[in-house]
């Protein structure tokens with residue numbers, strides 16, 4: 001049984017849905033320099049915005065101009081919570097500005113007021129892969145400690161402005177991508193060359209982990225300021241939990257799985273939940289010649305900025321092995337090999353609802369703080385039939401099977417207090433930049449070439465989710 005106050009809802013990120021990339025004083029974030037790709041073609045970062053190139057974030061699905069219509073649809077589904085991110089570059093267009101951009105602040109006031117009208121609680125991510133480009137260009141992102149101060153200024157500005165409108169906050173989306181080369185640009189704001197493929201960037205592991213240290217500081221300072229501004233604020237970490245299994249029962253596979261699980265899944269949350277670096281990271285740093293500079297106050301800052309809850313995204317699981325020659329999972333930015341017992345999505349993400357229960361048990365066992373699933377969903381191609389309907393039974397079946405496992409975890413006394421499915425509306429895929437990798441309950445007429453009317457249509461999953469929320473998860477058929 002789901003608790004009475006369980007927060008059901010859906011999630012989006014500013015750069016993937018808002019569009020209006022250069023309106024109302026906003027300047028470019030890194031996403032505005034990312035080209036469209038596909039499962040076989042990596043997205044590229046171009047330092048100049050080129051006129052002949054399609055940058056999907058520029059228009060996206062125009063949530064910026066359609067937010068009233070979209071939020072009304074969320075309300076119709078019965079959303080209790082709506083997860084969105086603030087585009088940092090709407091508030092501080094260059095990142096290092098002294099004063100915020102009033103028009104940017106006003107936009108989110110309007111969005112939160114619209115949510116309030118329907119009794120929908122906003123859950124707000126401060127940094128969802130959206131660092132202002134100027135901070136990357138002029139400061140090399142979070143490699144520079146000044147950016148910690150700029151982030152704190154941004155966090156403080158929005159906490160003060162929205163202190164009576166927003167209660168739930170997340171600092172950095174999928175912060176643990178910073179433990180892998182693919183996190184260089186999106187999490188840390190590091191770019192070692194002007195034009196590159198973001199999934200496969202140049203990498204300097206020492207620079208990357210020092211920047212990640214600075215992101216921990218930025219997050220911790222934001223948590224502290226949040227609690228000073230409003231003691232009722234609840235601030236969470238956000239981890240992309242890539243659940244891993246040893247492929248075989250060889251002890252070597254188990255040990256490798258444990259090591260990777262620690263570095264990729266546990267390290268960041270250990271720092272953000274407990275406020276100290278965990279013991280096992282020393283060995284990893286030694287092996288990789290990483291030497292983190294801790295300034296005088298850093299230990300204290302981390303300790304004072306522990307998060308209130310743990311949030312995570314969960315889409316899939318992977319297998320880990322020391323054996324060579326196994327087929328890796330398709331379209332997978334994260335390594336790992338195929339699991340013979342699981343089916344994968346069209347984009348090669350292995351679907352594993354029971355893995356979600358395992359993950360909930362694992363995380364709760366480790367931290368004993370409230371958990372929130374802030375992303376879970378199926379990217380798929382949706383077709384409109386002759387009657388204008390989108391029968392996305394595959395999405396319903398994906399979500400249903402995951403909700404069943406959430407319920408079992410709750411019955412096992414795991415303190416899970418919310419679920420925002422990815423994504424509330426169709427939007428631009430972060431990994432591939434495609435529109436056709438759709439996640440929403442609401443179809444948006446827009447294709448990969450940027451054509452379409454942007455008309456919103458409810459999918460079959462829309463009415464299904466409405467019933468799920470209406471029965472507090474009791475009726476899943």
Ligand code: P53
Nearest residue numbers: 013173174240313315379428429430431432
């Ligand atoms: P897309 C990879 C693996 C797990 C989560 O992803 C990921 C990624 C990055 O692609 O990111 C999150 O759109 C992210 C969202 C993103 C969503 O997963 O690539 O927080 O912004 O859209 C789904 O299919």
